[in-house]
Amino acid sequence: xxxxxxxxxxxxxxxxxxxxxAPIATAASLLAMAAHDPARVRQVxxxxxxxxAHMTGLIDDLMDVSRVTRGLVSLDLHTGPLSxxxxxxxEQVRSLxxxxxxxxxxxxxxxxxxxxxxxxxxxxxxxxILGNAARxxxxxxxxxxxxxxxxxxxxxxxxxxxxxMAPELLxxxxxxxxxxxxxxxxxxxxxxxxxxxxxxxxxxxxxxxxAASDGEGRGSSFTVTLPLPDRGAAAPGQAGDxxxxxxxxxxxxxxxLVVDDNTDAAELLAMFLGLLGxxxxxxxxxxAGLERARQIMPHVxxxxxxLPMMDGKELARRLRRLPGLERVRLAAMTGYGQPHDKRETxxxxxxAHFVKPVExxxxxxxxxxxxx
Numbered sequence: 001x002x003x004x005x006x007x008x009x010x011x012x013x014x015x016x017x018x019x020x021x022a023p024i025a026t027a028a029s030l031l032a033m034a035a036h037d038p039a040r041v042r043q044v045x046x047x048x049x050x051x052x053a054h055m056t057g058l059i060d061d062l063m064d065v066s067r068v069t070r071g072l073v074s075l076d077l078h079t080g081p082l083s084x085x086x087x088x089x090x091e092q093v094r095s096l097x098x099x100x101x102x103x104x105x106x107x108x109x110x111x112x113x114x115x116x117x118x119x120x121x122x123x124x125x126x127x128x129i130l131g132n133a134a135r136x137x138x139x140x141x142x143x144x145x146x147x148x149x150x151x152x153x154x155x156x157x158x159x160x161x162x163x164x165m166a167p168e169l170l171x172x173x174x175x176x177x178x179x180x181x182x183x184x185x186x187x188x189x190x191x192x193x194x195x196x197x198x199x200x201x202x203x204x205x206x207x208x209x210x211a212a213s214d215g216e217g218r219g220s221s222f223t224v225t226l227p228l229p230d231r232g233a234a235a236p237g238q239a240g241d242x243x244x245x246x247x248x249x250x251x252x253x254x255x256x257l258v259v260d261d262n263t264d265a266a267e268l269l270a271m272f273l274g275l276l277g278x279x280x281x282x283x284x285x286x287x288a289g290l291e292r293a294r295q296i297m298p299h300v301x302x303x304x305x306x307l308p309m310m311d312g313k314e315l316a317r318r319l320r321r322l323p324g325l326e327r328v329r330l331a332a333m334t335g336y337g338q339p340h341d342k343r344e345t346x347x348x349x350x351x352a353h354f355v356k357p358v359e360x361x362x363x364x365x366x367x368x369x370x371x372x
Contacts, residue, residue, distance in 0.1 A: 016058055020051035027051075056357055061194065067338070068200045074339055075118040075204060079229055082115040082154055083108070086147060089126035096134045097143065107146040115154055116229040117205045125201050125209075128194045129158045129222045136220070137162030152228055153207075159221040165213040173211045174199040202226070254371050255279045255296055259289035259315065260304035260333065269302065269358075276364060286310035290318055297324055300370055302363075305334040305345070313348035320349050329370050333358060 027044045034040040067073045086108065097104050115122065133143045137160045144159040165173065174195045195211075202209045207226040213219065256278045260266035263284055270280045281296055283289040286307045293301065301319060305312035316330050330352075332345040337355035345353045352366055 013058075013062075017055065020055040020058075023047055023051050052357060061197065064197050068197060072338065073200070073204060075121060076339070077116060077118055079114050079116045080119055082110050082113045082147070085115060085119060085122045085126065086110075086145070086156075088119075088123045089130060090145070092123065092127040093130045093134060096131060100134055100137070101140045102134055102137060103142050105142065105144045107144060109148045110154065111149070113149055113154060114229055115226060117226065121201050122205070122226075125198050125224060126156060126158075128198050129224070132194065132222075133158050133160040133162065133220070136160070149228070150225075154226045154228055156224045156226070157221060159219065161219040164216045164218040165211070165220055166216050170211055170213055174209070198222075198224075254300055254367065255281070255298045256367070257289065257293055257296065257298040257301045258282045259284075259286065259301065259307065259312070261285060261307055262304070265356075266304075272360060273367075276367070278367065286312070286315040289315060290322075293319055293325060293328075294322060298328060300329045300331065300367065302331045302333055303350075305332050305336070313345065313350075316345075316348045316350055331363075331366065 024047075027048045030044045031041060034044070064073070086106075090104070090106075094104075130143070130145065137143065142161050144157075146157045146159070148155050199209050202224055205226055207224060209222065209224045212221045212223070256273055258266050258270050258273070258280060259282075260269070261284050266282050266284060270282045273280045281292055281298070283292050286309060289301075289303070301316075303312040303315055307315065310318075312332060312334070316332075319325055319328060319330065330350045332348075332350045332353045333356060334341065334345070334353070335356045337353070342353045354363060354366075
């Protein structure tokens with residue numbers, strides 16, 4: 001049974017990855033054909049951005065489930081407002097809910113309650129459940145998000161009037177790779193791993209999650225219970241996560257060296273940085289990057305970590321040893337974003353750690369700060 005479910009999952013994965021690839025490939029062709037039509041270019045660019053974000057979400061889920069099954073998920077624990085977790089989760093799925101014409105009703109009785117946990121992961125939990133409610137409820141449905149404090153715990157409940165769950169599906173709702181029977185009218189996409197991640201992340205926070213449904217066609221509900229900090233419900237004055245907004249263009253004074261063996265990625269990044277006003281050089285290997293650095297003496301180096309022959313961390317160490325480059329600013333560009341990955345790049349001398357696909361606004365903000 002486990003092997004059968006894994007085979008189904010692999011087939012599902014191939015299907016789900018092809019879905020965003022198809023419009024991206026079409027968009028690439030359209031860009032070449034409509035290069036002189038700014039409105040069409042903007043429209044096609046928006047499609048690429050949406051589909052890239054969708055594919056990134058799929059890959060992030062795959063990485064998460066891999067870490068969960070190997071016990072490698074670590075939490076970045078802080079105490080902050082429970083209301084902020086709810087707001088962020090709703091914001092993540094708002095376009096999906098609105099796009100399907102659902103009515104989202106909030107029933108919040110949490111006051112200024114604080115929660116001790118990994119805010120990003122808690123948002124992921126709630127957004128996943130809300131997203132499922134939106135996908136598995138016919139257009140124009142009703143979704144309720146209720147939150148209350150009960151016996152020293154926060155209780156978050158999501159209810160919908162959607163397609164519901166048969167008893168056999170309900171019993172396996174949190175099992176890895178389980179998505180129920182797929183059919184033309186019920187294939188809502190996704191990899192069937194979201195609820196397994198929800199359960200694992202909730203349990204890592206010392207909480208619990210349960211599902212309920214009166215049967216097919218009668219809606220579903222998911223209830224998450226999380227322990228509150230011992231010191232009561234007053235939330236400390238911690239604001240947001242400090243995510244920077246789009247930065248102003250560079251002054252042009254910075255010389256930036258990009259080293260990445262993915263030619264397309266390197267050249268597109270160089271194009272983006274050039275539009276920001278920076279002087280950009282590109283190399284596709286570590287040795288070539290080291291030699292170019294000797295020639296141009298860059299102010300900033302953006303280094304792929306997974307370079308062949310000599311990885312980005314070793315390249316960073318060697319760059320730091322070049323006369324005149326002892327204070328060069330180094331940014332790691334990598335597909336790995338766990339705390340231990342960040343510690344490794346810190347140890348190698350990097351000043352910043354960006355997880356691919358790098359968000360342009362974050363990179364632009366960092367470069368603008370360096371440029372000042």
